């Protein structure tokens with residue numbers, strides 16, 4: 001199947017534009033922080049407006065994207081509408097990440113500009129995904145002492161982290177790390193939130209709403225879903241002046257009720273996270289919201305869904321709440337191409353790109369995704385990591401069992417990894433950053449390294465990723 005996809009993608013061409021340009025919107029990408037412009041073809045204005053509102057951008061009918069220096073353009077479909085997004089800039093080290101985003105997340109066709117053609121290896125040169133760090137500080141003045149040594153408050157600064165109950169995450173660890181781990185942009189709330197809600201006259205009900213607000217503030221959710229999000233909250237807002245519950249969309253409520261599993265976001269056990277827990281591989285149908293009281297949190301959201309006349313049944317097929325993260329978690333690796341693998345002499349090959357993480361795993365292991373609980377799957381045999389300020393490594397720099405200069409061995413904790421058994425299959429997973437794979441494929445140990453690279457020359461990386469994206473999409477479809 002991989003071969004077929006590779007052949008297809010070798011031949012794949014720029015999509016034909018459907019109809020005339022109708023308008024555009026310019027905005028800052030919530031993921032890269034770079035300026036982008038979306039141009040629409042043959043769409044009606046209302047459709048284009050909806051797509052623009054998702055990135056908090058204003059649609060301008062009849063106005064084309066400005067001609068600027070760009071890294072390239074992504075041709076894709078959004079809600080059935082053809083969109084061409086131009087990524088402004090001239091920093092060639094961002095070519096790979098933009099191509100990856102286009103092909104893997106938007107399932108689009110990436111057309112590189114002159115700045116990017118020929119330099120499209122995947123590399124995250126700087127500002128990588130921040131690994132979780134336990135931040136311990138004194139309690140804010142006016143707040144009670146913290147529960148850790150010396151009265152300090154300790155909080156993991158990662159999206160799945162939570163500070164102590166009654167405190168705000170943004171006060172204790174700030175939002176810089178979590179906004180690098182997950183994109184932030186303001187997104188308007190559900191229109192229901194504009195209507196009066198008589199339930200707010202009931203003090204018992206209001207107590208529950210206020211409790212949910214306070215739980216949201218303790219989690220990283222505080223950073224993008226409360227007044228701490230300085231450009232505005234994303235959909236729901238813990239500080240909303242009316243009924244917080246009405247700012248959610250139905251699917252958001254279903255994630256809160258634990259009707260849609262959200263395992264893919266990652267989690268800590270409650271005892272390491274100030275008592276907060278959420279959906280986990282052992283317990284997928286817990287709430288998406290880190291909470292000290294699952295029953296109370298789920299009951300609140302179930303009540304809201306009932307109020308809107310929604311039933312659990314309706315969400316039964318919606319089993320992947322974490323979107324692209326679930327897609328990566330459930331990716332089914334294919335066999336390695338001739339340009340990928342670990343060979344008899346211990347040398348490595350992977351598609352064009354430089355690594356921050358290199359894994360060799362048992363062939364049937366889960367895919368590594370996000371820390372803290374999904375990045376070291378059972379079956380990991382060897383894993384080496386690059387520190388945040390390190391220089392990403394190319395395949396020539398890596399030999400099985402020898403920690404490359406500048407990297408650290410994350411598994412095994414000490415000593416050499418188990419020797420690979422000739423003739424046995426293993427899983428090679430190499431990534432430019434957390435959830436940013438370069439190669440992820442099955443190889444058979446004990447093979448001689450091929451003399452010359454094969455495949456579709458310099459664009460092999462793009463083709464492999466395109467294949468990966470398509471395979472991922474196929475998996476998603478099968479499971480729906």
Ligand code: HEC
Nearest residue numbers: 178179182184185219220221224234248249252255288289
């Ligand atoms: C760095 C910013 C950021 C952080 C931190 C964050 N979110 Fe979000 N969240 C968003 C954005 C942006 C959206 C809307 C668009 C999207 O899904 O990308 C969103 C949407 C959601 C939705 C869908 C809501 C609906 O009604 O459709 C849920 C549920 C959600 N987030 C849960 C959480 C939880 C739980 C946390 C805390 C553990 C959290 N988010 C932390 C940025 C963030």
